[in-house]
Amino acid sequence: MPRSPTLAHIDVTHVAEQTxxxxxxxxxxxxxxxxxAGGDDDGPTPVELFVSSLASCVAYYAGRFLQRHRLSYEGLRVRAEFDMADDRPTRVAAVRMRILLPVRLSESRRRALYAVVNHCTVHNSLRQPPEISVVMD
Incomplete structure (x- = not known):
């Protein structure tokens, strides 16, 4: 993921019902x-997108690692599963990811890959949460 001081913006607009x-x-x-949950199931939930952003960030970092080492990344997959917390506040309690590699790696390369994907941008943002502000116009 290229570093950018700010992303211009993301707009979210109500379409209908829960969409x-x-x-x-x-x-x-x-x-x-x-x-x-009262929706029409026209797309993923915001929480699923949240977990997807983490999984896709891990996939990106894994793919770049394989590229740098001149290894095939064709067919690379990351599968993510998550659990919601049983208590309040409502939140994701756990995320488990499995990297499905298209090639076999030596144990030393596996450790190196783990070190790389364990510090993807989204993962880092969860470890050191950004300041979040909400204003109303």
Whole structure:
């Protein structure tokens, strides 16, 4: 992930019921809730996107590691599972990720890869949370 002092902006706009459109640069995503939570299941939930951002950051760092070592990263996958906390406040309590490598790595390369993906930008942001502010216009 290239470092940028600020991302211009992300806009989130209500579409209908529990569905929202998320605009990021020239990309549009849809977030919604599953039927069981009153949504139409038109897209992932915001929490699923949150976990997805961590998993995709790990995948990116793993892919760059494999590239740097001139190893195939074709078919690289990261599978993430998460649990919600049982208490308050509502939050993600645990995330488990499994990197599914397309190539075999020596034990020393596996340790090196782990060190790299364990410090992806999203992971670092969770370890040292950003200051978050909310204002209303």
């Amino acid at each position: 929202y459109a998320v605009f990021i640069r020239d990309h549009e995503l849809t977030v919604d809730q599953p039927f069981s």
